[in-house]
Amino acid sequence: MKIRINVAPDIVVTPIIAEVILETRTLLNISQAHIDSTKGEIIADVPNDEFNKIKAALTSRGAKVTVMDKPISRDEDECVECGACVSVCPVKVFTFGEDWSVNLDEGKCIQCGTCIEMCPHGALTLEQ
Amino acid sequence: MVEKSIHEINRRIKDGSVNVVTAEEMVGIVAELGADGAAKEVDVVTTGTFGAMCSSGVWVNLGHSEPPIKMQKVWFNDVEAYTGLAAVDAYIGVTQLSESRGMEYGGAHVIEDLLRGKSVDVHATAYGTDCYPRKQLDTTITLDDINQAVMMNPRNCYQKYNVATNSSNRTLHTYMGALLPDYGNATYSAAGVLSPLSNDPNYETIGTGTRIFLGGAQGYVTGAGTQHDPTNKFGTIMVQGDLKKMNPDYVRAATFPGYGTSLYLGIGIPIPIINERVALATAVSDADISTNILDYATASRARPKLGQVTYEQLKSGTIDINGREVPTSSMSSFKVARKIAGELKDWIKRGEFFVSLPVDRLPTVGVFKPMLQTQETPLVGDIMSGNVVTIKQDASVYEAAKKIIESEFNHLPVVSNNNSLVGIVTSWDISKAVAEDKFDLVEDIMTKDTVKAISGETIDIAAYRLDQNNVSAMPVVDKNDQVIGIITSDDISKLLARRC
Ligand code: SF4
Numbered sequence: 030m031k032i033r034i035n036v037a038p039d040i041v042v043t044p045i046i047a048e049v050i051l052e053t054r055t056l057l058n059i060s061q062a063h064i065d066s067t068k069g070e071i072i073a074d075v076p077n078d079e080f081n082k083i084k085a086a087l088t089s090r091g092a093k094v095t096v097m098d099k100p101i102s103r104d105e106d107e108c109v110e111c112g113a114c115v116s117v118c119p120v121k122v123f124t125f126g127e128d129w130s131v132n133l134d135e136g137k138c139i140q141c142g143t144c145i146e147m148c149p150h151g152a153l154t155l156e157q
Numbered sequence: 158m159v160e161k162s163i164h165e166i167n168r169r170i171k172d173g174s175v176n177v178v179t180a181e182e183m184v185g186i187v188a189e190l191g192a193d194g195a196a197k198e199v200d201v202v203t204t205g206t207f208g209a210m211c212s213s214g215v216w217v218n219l220g221h222s223e224p225p226i227k228m229q230k231v232w233f234n235d236v237e238a239y240t241g242l243a244a245v246d247a248y249i250g251v252t253q254l255s256e257s258r259g260m261e262y263g264g265a266h267v268i269e270d271l272l273r274g275k276s277v278d279v280h281a282t283a284y285g286t287d288c289y290p291r292k293q294l295d296t297t298i299t300l301d302d303i304n305q306a307v308m309m310n311p312r313n314c315y316q317k318y319n320v321a322t323n324s325s326n327r328t329l330h331t332y333m334g335a336l337l338p339d340y341g342n343a344t345y346s347a348a349g350v351l352s353p354l355s356n357d358p359n360y361e362t363i364g365t366g367t368r369i370f371l372g373g374a375q376g377y378v379t380g381a382g383t384q385h386d387p388t389n390k391f392g393t394i395m396v397q398g399d400l401k402k403m404n405p406d407y408v409r410a411a412t413f414p415g416y417g418t419s420l421y422l423g424i425g426i427p428i429p430i431i432n433e434r435v436a437l438a439t440a441v442s443d444a445d446i447s448t449n450i451l452d453y454a455t456a457s458r459a460r461p462k463l464g465q466v467t468y469e470q471l472k473s474g475t476i477d478i479n480g481r482e483v484p485t486s487s488m489s490s491f492k493v494a495r496k497i498a499g500e501l502k503d504w505i506k507r508g509e510f511f512v513s514l515p516v517d518r519l520p521t522v523g524v525f526k527p528m529l530q531t532q533e534t535p536l537v538g539d540i541m542s543g544n545v546v547t548i549k550q551d552a553s554v555y556e557a558a559k560k561i562i563e564s565e566f567n568h569l570p571v572v573s574n575n576n577s578l579v580g581i582v583t584s585w586d587i588s589k590a591v592a593e594d595k596f597d598l599v600e601d602i603m604t605k606d607t608v609k610a611i612s613g614e615t616i617d618i619a620a621y622r623l624d625q626n627n628v629s630a631m632p633v634v635d636k637n638d639q640v641i642g643i644i645t646s647d648d649i650s651k652l653l654a655r656r657c
Pocket residue numbers: 103107108109110111112113114115131147148149150151152153
């Protein structure tokens with residue numbers, strides 16, 4: 030499953046992740062990492078059955094863990110398959126099919142919300 | 158030389174022997190049979206496009222009220238329409254925004270709602286005359302209740318369109334969609350291989366009077382569109398059709414967040430293959446149509462051109478801009494464009510749609526001129542204050558505080574040793590540093606991403622930037638990033654007040 034790990038700026042991110050991997054002996058498959066002076070945010074894939082262990086290890090070190098189980102959803106009645114969303118998604122959730130349909134692979138979604146602002150037909154929403 | 162008359166083609170449509178293909182299919186046919194063979198073989202080539210067409214709108218006639226009113230102002234669901242004509246005629250333009258809902262609802266949405274059979278609230282005001290005494294009117298109507306609803310669009314169907322990208326460090330919200338910072342994406346429009354005017358670039362068959370597919374119904378080209386620019390291969394057309402007969406699948410309201418509303422409209426134009434020259438033109442492919450990449454970070458009508466690409470490259474998903482691989486997005490739907498070309502093909506095959514030659518040709522030369530401006534637009538350099546106090550980045554916070562007190566300036570641009578701008582420091586930054594007991598160097602407490610103005614840009618651009626960034630002053634730099642002045646929102650508002 031996909032999780033988001035948020036750490037406050039005064040905690041140094043990289044050692045935490047390394048420690049957690051060592052402690053839980055599970056690999057965090059990191060797909061996105063944004064770390065700067067104001068915040069650290071990491072999106073990672075973790076095996077479902079290891080989630081609780083990983084979450085506990087992360088939280089005990091001051092990180093916040095959110096399960097990302099509410100990916101982008103598309104209102105098919107509103108979507109005109111223009112493809113405007115294709116170029117803005119950082120993880121390529123949208124792709125053109127052979128027949129120029131706009132396909133959606135919501136499993137990849139990291140809920141960043143960028144595509145919502147792009148869609149001219151208000152077809153995309155993220156559940157709060 | 159193959160020559161076919163329009164009557165001959167229409168006779169074949171009538172008896173069902175017509176051979177119609179789409180512009181996409183025609184590419185291969187011409188490659189195989191040559192222009193000569195294809196002209197003999199194929200009678201009609203259909204094109205299609207489905208994208209945002211901002212210069213669109215619908216004329217409505219509401220019928221007379223009792224007692225009658227000569228509407229001076231009118232709103233449909235709170236969207237104002239133009240009514241500077243006879244009593245109950247009004248033009249609903251697609252980009253007009255709702256006065257209560259703003260960008261989420263506009264003229265395009267009123268048109269789509271009407272077409273979908275929804276009821277729409279009408280509010281009108283007037284000054285009252287002997288023949289039209291009424292001064293106020295409120296009613297609720299549907300499309301069936303009004304006399305005419307005629308879509309009349311002054312400019313649709315661009316032959317091709319520029320590609321938009323963004324070199325700046327913030328996201329731009331444009332009619333070409335969201336343009337991500339630092340060349341994060343590039344957006345394009347128009348259907349390439351299926352684009353109507355690209356398949357008849359000499360306007361031999363598309364002209365005044367040409368019968369077309371408009372929003373799912375039969376419509377007409379009424380002439381060259383506004384901004385028709387044939388010399389630069391940016392032709393446009395003006396079109397007309399009956400909204401009451403249209404299909405909501407092809408008439409879709411849109412909002413570009415941060416920009417406004419528009420209408421996605423489906424247009425398909427049949428090209429009768431009257432000779433080899435016309436046949437050859439319809440063989441145009443995505444690889445043959447190229448367009449310019451423009452940098453929308455420059456808020457000017459003369460946006461810098463960053464290169465040229467073909468529609469084939471655009472459709473591949475990424476293009477190269479100065480060595481970077483930039484993902485592309487189409488703003489118009491190629492899938493729906495294809496559907497339109499296919500539907501038009503079916504209409505013709507079934508004998509429901511006959512082709513026509515124009516009664517007048519579109520101009521094949523001419524350019525789109527920029528606006529004549531009779532009032533000079535002042536530049537930042539004209540109104541900035543040259544009396545600016547700067548501070549070096551390696552100066553102490555103490556020195557900065559002293560300078561602010563002595564000069565009575567609230568903003569000190571911070572410069573490097575060669576005097577180029579590296580940041581800005583305000584009395585607030587200094588107070589904060591003092592409060593936190595941080596007596597470091599200026600460079601440690603300054604704001605680094607400085608919002609700045611360039612002496613050669615117009616004050617309107619500077620004013621917009623101040624607004625967008627919510628700051629009250631910006632250092633002014635010359636071409637070499639040397640600080641030469643400061644401009645404040647006060648300077649600008651004084652000047653604008655004088656202009657009005
Ligand atoms: S931008 Fe919106 S309308 Fe266009 S394909 Fe994506 S979801 Fe559909």
